[in-house]
Amino acid sequence: MIANSSDDRLLGADFMRAAACLVVLFHHLAQRLDQGEIATPLEIFRIFSSNGTFGVAIFFVLSGFLLARPFWRALDGGKPMSSLRTYAVRRAARILPGFWLALTVTFVASFTIFNSRLDGELWLRFVAGFLLVADWHWITFFPVDINGPLWSISFEATSYVLLPVCFALLFSVGASGWWARAIWLGVIALILAGHWLIASFVTIDEARRGWHFGLPGGANIWMPEYNPLAFFAMFAVGSFAAGFQVRWAKRRD
DSSP states (O other): OOBOTTTOOBHHHHHHHHHHHHHHHHHHHHTTSOGGGOOGGGHHHHHHHHTTTHHHHHHHHHHHHHHHHHHHHHHHTTOOOOOHHHHHHHHHHHHHHHHHHHHHHHHHHHHHTSOOOOSHHHHHHHHHHHTTOGGGSTTTSSSSSSOGGGHHHHHHHHHHHHHHHHHHHHHHTTOOHHHHHHHHHHHHHHHHHHHHHHHHHOOOOSTTOSGGGOHHHHHHHHTTTSOHHHHHHHHHHHHHHHHHHHHHHHHHO
C-alpha cells in the first residue's frame, strides 16, 4: 500500500475496504439466488460469492493492520504507548452511534413487524449486542433476528480491546525493532492455541442446533469454531503485517 505523505493515509486501504464490502455483499446476494435458475454464465459468480465469507476476514486483517501502525511507530521510536483514552474514544465514535441505531431499530422492528417473540432471550440478545459482548455465547451471537450481519460488531469490539492489551506487553518489556516483531509472532501463536482449546473442548448444546431453530440455532453450528480469539487471530495477523510496513517505510525515509 502507498502512503499519502500529506496525511499518512494508506491509499490502498480504501480500495481493500471497498473490495471486502463488495465480497460480503455478493455473498449475501448469492444466498438468495434460486440455485436451479442460475444461468450458466453466472455460475462462476455464484461459486465465488457463495464462498465470499473471506470478505469478513479481509475486514479483520485490514482493521488490525491500520490500528496497529501507531503502536508500532511509538514502539520503534522509543515513545510511550499511544493514549488508550484517545484510542477508545475514536473507536467508540466510529462504530457505536451507527451500530446502536441499527441495533435498536431492527430490534423494535423484529417484534412489531416481523413477529419475533419478545421474550427474555430476545431481550438478552439485544442487551448483549448493545454492550458489545454478544460474541461470547451462541444464544447472543446474533443480537437481533432481522439484521444478521450485526453479529460481527461484538467480535470487532473484542479485538479493539485485545489489541492494546497485547501491545502493552511489548511496551512493558521495552521491546522494539525485529525483536518486538518476533514477540508478536509468539502472541499470535498463543492466540491460536487459545482458539484451538476453545474449538476443541467447549461443548455446545445440541438441542437447538441448526438453522431451522433461527439465528441462534445457526450460531450453535458456527460456535465454538467462531469465537472471539479466532477473529482476533486475524486481527493480530494484520497487526503483524503493519509492523513490517512501518519498519520498511522508515527505511525508505
